[in-house]
Amino acid sequence: MLRPILDEIFSVLSNGAHFKVHTLAAHLQAVELLQQLDDDPNQDLFKRNFVLMNSLYTLQAELIEDDIYLHIDSMDIYLADKGQAPELNTPLSTYYLDWQNYQTENEEITSLLDSFWQRYTQSIHRPQHTLSKAHFDELCLQWQLKKPLEEKTIRRRWRKLAIQYHPDKGNNDDTRFKQLHNEYQQLLGHIKSI
Structure with missing residues (x-):
């Protein structure tokens, strides 16, 4: 059941695309790989989400062996190189890789959804982690940026570099x-965090 889903997820992410959980779920539904799993709407939503997240964490474990990291966040799912991989065995991955959690009562589903939205709201208002001084200085040097930095300056430099290195400019390698x-x-x- 999961192999076609795993293959489709890898296929759509391999071009550098970023997805949110709900947009990836909608894509899988559109290609008829993630159809209705329960008559109860709450159960159906939970079970489809469970299958999707189980597929993502299964694929993540497979890809890391090939030095490819599958970043899984509810609002950003994408492929990266292994060097960007954080800890893979998280409580969330453990939960979704355990098929015993597939059958869950509606009260627990409601509690899980409430918990997700609370964490999501907090993450929006939480400042980003700062870079180490050495890494920050290295990036400023590579990007030819002078301190003190302003958002506007970084955005301008990004736009110039993006135009120069965009894959559509004839460079078939989009790694850079x-x-x-x-x-x-x-x-x-x-x-933003300092």
């Missing part, structure tokens, strides 16, 4: 473009 985008987000997160 992805790396620059990641660095851009790190720099922005850093200056």
